[in-house]
Amino acid sequence: MKKNILIIGAGLTGLLLAYRLKKQGIPVTVLEARDRIGGRIHTHLSDRETPIEMGATWLGQQHTALIELLQELQIPIYPQYTEGTAWYEPMANQAPQEVMLPSNGSPSYRIQGGSSALIEQLAQALEKDELYLNTSVTHIKAHDNVIEVITKDQTYTASKVVSTLPPNLLVTDIQFSPELPDTLTSIAKKTHTWMGESIKFGISYPTPFWKKRNWSGTLYSNVFPITEMYDHTTLENGKYALKGFLNNELSTVTREIRKENVFAQLQRTFGEEALNYLSYKETVWKEEAFTFTPYENFVFPHQNNGQAIYQELFYNDRFYVAGSETASQFGGYMEGAVQSAQKCFEHIIKISFV
Numbered sequence: 001m002k003k004n005i006l007i008i009g010a011g012l013t014g015l016l017l018a019y020r021l022k023k024q025g026i027p028v029t030v031l032e033a034r035d036r037i038g039g040r041i042h043t044h045l046s047d048r049e050t051p052i053e054m055g056a057t058w059l060g061q062q063h064t065a066l067i068e069l070l071q072e073l074q075i076p077i078y079p080q081y082t083e084g085t086a087w088y089e090p091m092a093n094q095a096p097q098e099v100m101l102p103s104n105g106s107p108s109y110r111i112q113g114g115s116s117a118l119i120e121q122l123a124q125a126l127e128k129d130e131l132y133l134n135t136s137v138t139h140i141k142a143h144d145n146v147i148e149v150i151t152k153d154q155t156y157t158a159s160k161v162v163s164t165l166p167p168n169l170l171v172t173d174i175q176f177s178p179e180l181p182d183t184l185t186s187i188a189k190k191t192h193t194w195m196g197e198s199i200k201f202g203i204s205y206p207t208p209f210w211k212k213r214n215w216s217g218t219l220y221s222n223v224f225p226i227t228e229m230y231d232h233t234t235l236e237n238g239k240y241a242l243k244g245f246l247n248n249e250l251s252t253v254t255r256e257i258r259k260e261n262v263f264a265q266l267q268r269t270f271g272e273e274a275l276n277y278l279s280y281k282e283t284v285w286k287e288e289a290f291t292f293t294p295y296e297n298f299v300f301p302h303q304n305n306g307q308a309i310y311q312e313l314f315y316n317d318r319f320y321v322a323g324s325e326t327a328s329q330f331g332g333y334m335e336g337a338v339q340s341a342q343k344c345f346e347h348i349i350k351i352s353f354v
Helices: 012-023 064-072 116-123 167-173 182-188 248-252 255-270 334-350
Strands: 005-008 028-031 043-045 051-053 058-060 077-079 085-089 097-100 108-111 137-142 147-151 155-158 160-163 175-177 199-205 215-221 226-231 240-246 279-284 319-321
Touching (some): 005 012, 005 155, 012 334, 051 199, 051 240, 064 334, 147 160, 167 182, 199 248, 199 255, 215 255, 240 255, 319 334
Parallel strands (some): 005 160, 085 215, 160 319
Antiparallel strands (some): 043 051, 058 108, 077 108, 085 097, 147 155, 199 279, 215 226
16 A cells, blocks of 8 residues: 555645645645645635635744744745724723723734635645645545545545644544543543634725724723724735624624624614625634534643643554644644644654564
């Protein structure tokens, strides 16, 4: 049998690992359940092609592995726009307050062209017979020398298998034979899936009306539905947007109700100009079945991210549990995804490939 690596998930960890392995001449196969690549990196192109991030967006100077990767791929970054005043809503019975933002000694940055620019560039290294979309894994069977990865339509055989799925999704939605150790399964079911409960929204506009009034576009609120919002204008001119988060509890209502409440809040805060929009986009990550599956019990944000059990190997060193939540640092962020891929890659090429 041809010795190869099979990677489950075409998010940042999976695609970076495949990219690194291919450069070393190691055969790879990437299986992705969605009809797109990127996982929780998803840049939505709205009217006038304004890139709006429905997933991972920001990075900081502390995210050194991600910055080095972007530099390697020659993908520029630029600082998040924060010039001007912000709005704060303390309570429903109080009018929105205009406040000054503190000076930002540790700015956030965005990826030029959208976060998906990183994903697309990594994926360019793969051929059509190395990356399969709409391919959801249902079973994993470990044998003495190989692992079988079973989907609805096909069985793949690999020397080593790397899962980059959120741990709770991995152990809940995929059947294993023989079963994974209880120590791993127990921790995985109590590991927070980053962004799993989030609701992100983005609105593109024909003009940046907020900048004309010396507003930063930033909003912090204790009032439904928006909890926080920021300017989401691209580095290029003519592409303007606002983007933020909605209260997680609004996942139980319809999109139209959420949208109606968003614009009521924006009108109350920013005035009539906020209603002159081009498009409204949102993603309820709890509804993304290939990212989130319900926990057995309540889980805190970042709970069990980077646990030591995720640094171990299984099935005679043939099965890796990777992905952002497994990183020992910056679990749940793009930086964690990059670190996880790098560590997995280094281990694969270090040990004997048998």
